[in-house]
Amino acid sequence: MTPPPGWYRDPKAPHLERWWDGTAWTEHRRTPEVTAPVPVAGASGRAKAVAVTTAAVVLVAAIVTGAVVLGQGDEEGAEIETAPTYYTQAPTTEPPSPTPTQSEPSADDPAVVTDELNGITLPLLDGWVRPKYVAEDDVVMTTDGTYDCPADGGVCRHGLVMSRTVTSNDERSPEALAKEDIKEAAESAYDRDTIGRRPYGGMESHEVVKSGPVAVAGRAGWFVRWRVTTAEGPGGYVQSTVFPSRVGTESPVCVRYVFDAGADGPPLADMDRITKGIRSVDDPDGGGGVGSSVGPGEG
Incomplete structure (x- = not known):
């Protein structure tokens, strides 16, 4: 799927954003804007942290990184830029393994x-x-x-x-x-x-x-x-x-x-x-x- 026009992570400079016009990269670049989370009245520190994390996931889900493919695109070995990767859903991560706990012996305890x-x-x-x-x-x-x-x-x-x-x-x-x-x-x-x-x-x-x-x-x-x-x-x-x-x-x-x-x-x-x-x-x-x-x- 070709992503719509917008600011995406620059494949050549990941610390910057670059304008994609819907068909190709332009030379317009900018520093990514950082939006402060909106505080929730009466929310606890844990609730605020969850809100910030959720916002970050939504941002990733919308659109994020670009990719650079280096190859032999022409005889001169020029660098080929590809369109930014467009995610339809947020990438998932494996949940942490549960911490082992000591429990009472079960009915079939071999010991x-x-x-x-x-x-x-x-x-x-x-x-x-x-x-x-x-x-x-x-x-x-x-x-x-x-x-x-x-x-x-x-x-x-x-x-x-x-x-x-x-x-x-x-x-x-x-x-x-x-x-x-x-x-x-x-x-x-x-x-x-x-x-x-x-x-x-x-x-x-x-x-x-x-x-x-x-x-x-x-x-x-x-x-x-x-x-x-x-x-x-x-x-x-x-x-x-x-x-x-x-x-x-x-x-x-x-x-x-x-x-x-x-x-x-x-x-x-x-x-x-x-x-x-x-x-x-x-x-x-x-x-x-x-x-x-x-x-x-x-x-």
Whole structure:
């Protein structure tokens, strides 16, 4: 479309305007006129800024720049001037990208697993996954990947976390229950498995590494951690953490940790990090109730 006669940006001197007579450029040039925005009575500073911006867009929408095409228009290589570009609408710009914001975890947050049976959520740290093809009961997470067990064949994992309700007796003391559970936890992990095999050649000895009170999901609990030596392989660490549930009859909950020792095992600090991150499902301050559930018998 050929633009109508008028003042346009000079293609040779963009800081000036030049008269276009409708068919060609003339030699008439001028300094662009700057029109002060008309103040709006009672308008805020932001409203004035919007008004000025709108005026600028309208000016651009009407008509703006010219273009110069340099080429071989004739044998002497003369400069060829073209008509000013005539816009029928204002050029658009991409809106700025939204600033990322921190929000509450969604219902499918991959960093949290929920044990519905015991009414708790546990953080799923880097290197840990939800259980798949696991023979052990009550497993809520494992380390990623498997390896060939060092002794009696089968497939082993470098780390397991289990959660279960203590129903074997009427004892309610977290300290007594943790001290009672740790022996069973160590033997089932590093002595004989559920089908009687000895994947590590049997458990040879143990030593108490840590033991004491611990706050879990806002309740007073107790933990015991053993370092286990096995006939084959580097051995490992086992921990039993017991605390009263905040749901139902508040039965004691036991969270077991089984970590291989050595360079391939998960960092021991993960035991403390997972324990610290445990929340009750009804705890609004702890993000309880989000994430994928690990119900009874799953895995």
